[in-house]
Amino acid sequence: MINITKIHYFPGRGRAESTRWMLAINQIEFENIPIKTPEMLSTLRATGKLPFDQMPLLEINGMCLSQSSAMVRYLARLGGYYGDNNQDELWCDMIAGAVADFAETAMQAAFQASKTLAVKSLQERFKKFGPLFENRLEDNGLCLCTGKNLTFADILLAESLNSYLEWIPDILNDTPLLNTLYNKVVNIKGISLYLNSPQRYPMPDSNYVIDVARVLQRALPSHMLDSNRFIQDSNN
Numbered sequence: 318m319i320n321i322t323k324i325h326y327f328p329g330r331g332r333a334e335s336t337r338w339m340l341a342i343n344q345i346e347f348e349n350i351p352i353k354t355p356e357m358l359s360t361l362r363a364t365g366k367l368p369f370d371q372m373p374l375l376e377i378n379g380m381c382l383s384q385s386s387a388m389v390r391y392l393a394r395l396g397g398y399y400g401d402n403n404q405d406e407l408w409c410d411m412i413a414g415a416v417a418d419f420a421e422t423a424m425q426a427a428f429q430a431s432k433t434l435a436v437k438s439l440q441e442r443f444k445k446f447g448p449l450f451e452n453r454l455e456d457n458g459l460c461l462c463t464g465k466n467l468t469f470a471d472i473l474l475a476e477s478l479n480s481y482l483e484w485i486p487d488i489l490n491d492t493p494l495l496n497t498l499y500n501k502v503v504n505i506k507g508i509s510l511y512l513n514s515p516q517r518y519p520m521p522d523s524n525y526v527i528d529v530a531r532v533l534q535r536a537l538p539s540h541m542l543d544s545n546r547f548i549q550d551s552n553n
């Protein structure tokens with residue numbers, strides 16, 4: 318029996334997106350299982366498939382994987398995207414950590430009170446990290462994060478830049494190496510097929526913010542109308 322690879326997550330990119338890019342580079346077909354309601358999340362929880370009771374969940378090769386950073390690394394090992402030696406692995410891990418910090422600002426952008434505030438936060442974050450990533454590419458050479466071959470660090474970096482570019486299209490104007498790396502990655506066959514496929518969710522907007530709050534039964538950001546609409550009233 319062939320196990321279909323599945324990602325269970327809100328109907329959007331969020332913390333599942335880096336795993337989707339890693340599946341794409343490995344050309345592993347997958348199905349998005351969108352969790353759209355609290356009931357769907359309860360049903361998923363009741364299956365016992367969530368090792369730490371959190372999404373995303375990646376079902377692959379008969380396993381249920383939790384923690385997006387572990388999923389990314391599993392897929393990196395599977396496809397040979399973890400560098401060629403210890404030093405590459407170390408750089409991959411360091412860059413993946415820095416990219417996680419950098420990408421968090423992009424993940425929070427749709428939750429901001431206005432586009433102006435979102436763009437401002439992204440510009441500030443890029444001002445800190447952009448030149449450092451650019452220096453790293455220059456130091457390593459070949460427009461790669463580490464070593465002589467593409468690694469998951471390059472994929473994660475390109476994925477985070479993709480989000481920054483959606484908000485600020487000219488953000489890579491002064492970082493030519495980052496721009497080259499980005500274009501190289503998005504034009505790799507598996508990635509480009511994924512980005513142009515129906516599996517790819519659109520840029521997160523207020524609908525995504527509402528989906529997340531509804532599923533988790535959490536408050537919406539305070540600037541949104543009726544921000545407590547998904548909070549259960551304990552008196553009822």
Ligand SMILES: N[C@@H](CCC(=O)N[C@@H](CS)C(=O)NCC(=O)O)C(=O)O
Binds near residue numbers: 371373383384386
């Ligand atoms: N470090 C984890 C974070 C997982 C996480 O925070 N998941 C959230 C949704 S994005 C969740 O399931 N929250 C519900 C809960 O923790 O009960 C990862 O990257 O996979």
